[in-house]
Amino acid sequence: MKTKLAILALIGVTGIALAAPQAFDFKDPKGINNAGFKLDAPLEAINGNASGVSGTVTFDPANPGATKGKIIVATGSLMLPNPMQRTHMLSDKWLDAAKYPEISFESKEFKNVQTAGDTTTADVTGTFTLKGVSKDLTVPVKLTFLKDKLGDRLPNQKGDLLVIRASFSIQRGDFNINPGQYEDKVANTIELNLSIAGASPK
Amino acid sequence: MKEALRIFAALLVAGAVIFWAAAGANRGWTKTHIPIKTVDAVTGLEGIQWQAKFVPGVDFLGAVLLAAGVLAGISLFVPLKSRSKPPQIETKP
Numbered sequence A: 001m002k003t004k005l006a007i008l009a010l011i012g013v014t015g016i017a018l019a020a021p022q023a024f025d026f027k028d029p030k031g032i033n034n035a036g037f038k039l040d041a042p043l044e045a046i047n048g049n050a051s052g053v054s055g056t057v058t059f060d061p062a063n064p065g066a067t068k069g070k071i072i073v074a075t076g077s078l079m080l081p082n083p084m085q086r087t088h089m090l091s092d093k094w095l096d097a098a099k100y101p102e103i104s105f106e107s108k109e110f111k112n113v114q115t116a117g118d119t120t121t122a123d124v125t126g127t128f129t130l131k132g133v134s135k136d137l138t139v140p141v142k143l144t145f146l147k148d149k150l151g152d153r154l155p156n157q158k159g160d161l162l163v164i165r166a167s168f169s170i171q172r173g174d175f176n177i178n179p180g181q182y183e184d185k186v187a188n189t190i191e192l193n194l195s196i197a198g199a200s201p202k
Numbered sequence B: 001m002k003e004a005l006r007i008f009a010a011l012l013v014a015g016a017v018i019f020w021a022a023a024g025a026n027r028g029w030t031k032t033h034i035p036i037k038t039v040d041a042v043t044g045l046e047g048i049q050w051q052a053k054f055v056p057g058v059d060f061l062g063a064v065l066l067a068a069g070v071l072a073g074i075s076l077f078v079p080l081k082s083r084s085k086p087p088q089i090e091t092k093p
Helices: A002-019 A083-090 B002-022 B058-076
Strands: A022-025 A034-039 A046-050 A053-059 A068-074 A102-116 A119-130 A133-146 A159-171 A189-201 B031-039 B046-055
Touching (some): A119 A159, B002 B058
Antiparallel strands (some): A022 A053, A068 A102, A102 A119, A119 A133, A159 A189
């Protein structure tokens, strides 16, 4: 009797462990993770990206709708092809990277969750923080769970990968970035593209 | 001196236009870094690596044209080189 109970308990614990959400770390040692941004401007669009991505997302393959997490982008990692534009962008007149070193998105709720195979799409409501201003946004995201693929990407490691892709836009004026000013030179709308992969080693 | 300044200004403009055209005739702003796309084979994500490369833009052309214009303008204030006096022929009345 005791043996049967022990076996049942073991099965139960194993089941709970298997169903437990996994934590994925988004600091990418391969440097692929990036957040792209684009603003229209008269001569040519201001097109750049940020590579300083970090954060943790908790994902349960059995329940993708319960996903929670926070993605952080280091403001100082924002890069543009033109050095003068980059200096202006990071200065206190625009993003003030010295005072506001992080841009972040923290999820609160997943809605319209649809899963097909290893891919989940959803509308995520969360708090987007830029230049010290936090606003709630709803962003369409695509999550791809790659089971046991960490070793393919990082040799000598075992685990899973979670790929997150998201495209959305914000208004710079909403985040106190020269609201109502210079709109003839730099558009108010900022298009954002997130392409990141997180690792959950075993 | 006057002619030398003008020739130098013209050469500056010609050189800048040739350099700009050879570098891809970029009609945008000057770039010191260009994005190189890389695709991660496992995740399919597209990453960006920044490569240091100087790509002159229209602002570069504008700056060179301005410099050439200043040189040509300065040449207007440079006096012509004094020529040696032609030999005088004495005429007897």
